[in-house]
Amino acid sequence: MTVDSENELREYSIVERRLEVNDVAGIPLSKTFQSIVVEAGGYENLNFDERSCRNFISKARRLRLGNGDAEAFCQYFNRMQSRCLNFYYLYDLDEESRIKNVFWADGRCRAAYEYFSDVITFDTTYLTNRYDMPFAPFVGVNHHGQSILLGCGLLSSEDSESFIWLFKAWLSCMHGRAPKAIITNQCRSMTIAIEKVFPNTNHRFCLWHIMKKLPTKLAAHAQYKSIKKALKNIVYNSITIEQCERNWMKMIEKFELEDNDWLNSLHVQRSKWILVYVKCHFWAGMSTSQRSESMNAFCDDFVHSKTTLKQFVEQYDRALKKNIEKEKKLDFQSFNSTIPIVSGYSLERQFQSVYTNDIFKLFQNEVT
Structure with missing residues (x-):
């Protein structure tokens, strides 16, 4: 040479x-x-x-599989389908028939979605395996306010093409029934995919993901603390859209932030994250981040950044079973114990009879 x-x-x-x-x-x-x-x-x-x-x-953009990984996938999916005919999985292959992306959901996920399809969160930022492939779970909330898995995927890339494939796979799995609302982080590729696959679904950004960027985006400003206080007041305390707009413009002018690209982009997308804009839709009590944090707890005991794909499919089953046992325990508690009412109102008695204990406690806090 x-x-x-x-x-x-x-x-x-x-x-x-x-x-x-x-x-x-x-x-x-x-x-x-x-x-x-x-x-x-x-x-x-x-x-x-x-x-x-x-x-x-x-x-x-294909999955970089290690020794035994492809076989582990096939064995896991075949084993699950032999146990349950409702188990669903789908591969996305490249032109050389190598796996790019994969999606799966067991029968319990599909059954739960029939009841809890109002709001889901979708977050790929938490877990990647040793090949840097994002774990992409679809997460809902059940009758106890508990996070439940409604299907998941592994992606080779976080571009709009991969997300479109994954969302279509999930939609097909759920018999074409799109969620009423979806919460994601602020990702252009996800937004494009949601607009294409779920055009009638309400979409909002994770407020936690946005607010945690404040130090990175604004800390260099001499009046950072005052800006942070003003922005939080706008986001959390605005009663009307008019008040929100007025206070936003005051903040921009007062601190001379007209040329701040990050704040300008947030203002353009304000209808997807500021509370006063999204409050007209049902979000199942999810402001944003707590579902992702719950999924962290769901995974932490079983998988980590060094987990191989072969280990992942083995440990994933254990994590699911742990969550199912937790739900059964909460079901038993709700069926066999009653939380005393605090107000004496007939309305409270009515909800006492139909709500699970965890949800009734949330209602009682509002009554109090």
Whole structure:
């Protein structure tokens, strides 16, 4: 191999790394390729074209399976289907028949969705395995206010194409019945996929994910503490949309934030996250983050960042069984114990007879 050939291979390896990193970061391939062209001084100085880059990205977006992982998937899915005909799974394959994405839901998930399809949360930020593949659970809330799994997937990429495939797989699994509302983090790719697959579903962003960015986005400002206080007041205490708008404009003018791109983008999308805008829809008591945090607890005892896919499918079953046992315990408590009323109102007695203990406690807090 000549020196020139070695240099070309080395340069292309650097380009491949850049393409993959930018793809994961959500930067369109066309923009990445144009920047490479500019750096090279023109198309004539490249020994590859945009099509070859696109083919590379397509191959990079498949699941990188280790030894025994593919067999573990097949064995797990076959075992589950032999136990329950309602078990559902689907693979997304690339042009060489290699797995890119996968979705599955057991019979219990599908049955629970019949009752608890009003609101779901979808969050890929919590768990990735040793191959950096996002775990993508669909989470609902049951009659105890407890987080329940309504299906899940493993993705090779967090782009709109992968999310569209996953949402369509989940929708097919649930007999075409879309949720009434969905909560996600602030992700453009997810938003595109939701608008395409769930066009009639109310969509809001996770408030916790947005508010936790305050230090990163605004801490450098000399009046950060005052800005933070003003923004929290707008988000949590606005009574009307008019009041929210008025106070937002005051904050922007007072602290000279007209050129802050982050706040400007949040204002454009205000109907998806500020409480006064979303309060007209039913959210099953979910403000946002507590469901993701509950799923953290659901997974923590069983899987972690070093878990292989083979271990994942084995431990996932154990985690599900733990959650089922917890629900059965709460069912038993609600059927065999009664929480005393505090007001004496007939309305409270009525809800005492129909609510589970955990939900009745929430109602009682409001009565008190």
